Amino acid sequence: xxxxxxxxxxxxxxxxxxxxxxxxxxxxxxxxxxxxxxxxxxxxxxxxxxxxxxxxxxxxxxxxxxxxxxxxxxxxxxxxxxxxxxxxxxxxxxxxxxxxxxxxxxxxxxxxxxxxxxxxxxxxxxxxxxxxxxxxxxxxxxxxxxxxxxxxxxxxxxx
Numbered sequence: 001x002x003x004x005x006x007x008x009x010x011x012x013x014x015x016x017x018x019x020x021x022x023x024x025x026x027x028x029x030x031x032x033x034x035x036x037x038x039x040x041x042x043x044x045x046x047x048x049x050x051x052x053x054x055x056x057x058x059x060x061x062x063x064x065x066x067x068x069x070x071x072x073x074x075x076x077x078x079x080x081x082x083x084x085x086x087x088x089x090x091x092x093x094x095x096x097x098x099x100x101x102x103x104x105x106x107x108x109x110x111x112x113x114x115x116x117x118x119x120x121x122x123x124x125x126x127x128x129x130x131x132x133x134x135x136x137x138x139x140x141x142x143x144x145x146x147x148x149x150x151x152x153x154x155x156x157x158x159x
Contacts, residue, residue, distance in 0.1 A: 009072045015109070018064075022051040022110045029116070030064070030074075036093030037062070037074060040122075041115055047074060048114035056080075056087065056105065060133030062112040062124060063091065065103060074112060075100060078137055092140055099144065 009015045009030055021028050029046045041047060041062075049064050057063050061077045075091035081102060082088070088102040115122040123129065 012070065015066070015072055018049070019109055022049065025051060025053075027051075027113070028110075032074065036096050037076070038095045040094060041074070041112075042117070044118075046116040047112045048116065049110040050113045051110055052108060057089070057108065057111055060130065060137045062133075063089075064109040064112065065089075065091065065107045066109065067107075068101065068103065072109070073100070076133070076136065076140075078140055094136060099140075 009018055018028050018030070027048055027050045029048050032041055032045050032047055033043050035043060047062075047064075057077050059077055059080070062074060063077055064072060064074050067073055073091075075093045075096075077089055078092050078099065079090040079102075080087060081090070087105040089105055089108070090099055090102045092099045113124055115124065124133070
């Protein structure tokens, strides 16, 4: 398990290679850059990506996907919606204030199953981490709907 390839996905060719490996059932480790998933995932950590194997991801999963601008991103899945028989997903970085736009499910590349830091390996499939994922999703959605309700109430009162 320690001999998984570590790949940088900054260009489209590398991302296509990652997709091919995942389709073949080979997990891939990717070095993370950025702070959108802090404190759980920090810049420099490795994430182990696995294939979804034709399954839809679960709410709370941390997924690798391509934005509409074709940029790879790793964020947490918060909501699912079906429009015209197509499943759309909405994600958000744990450290981000706003939600990402909905993307079609075919923009998904894979699911993060492990985080490898300098000190430890975190299995996101463990019951404790699944529970943490649900807590994060619930807090994000509650915060979103409270902000929405508050802003609509404030709009009703002229200044």
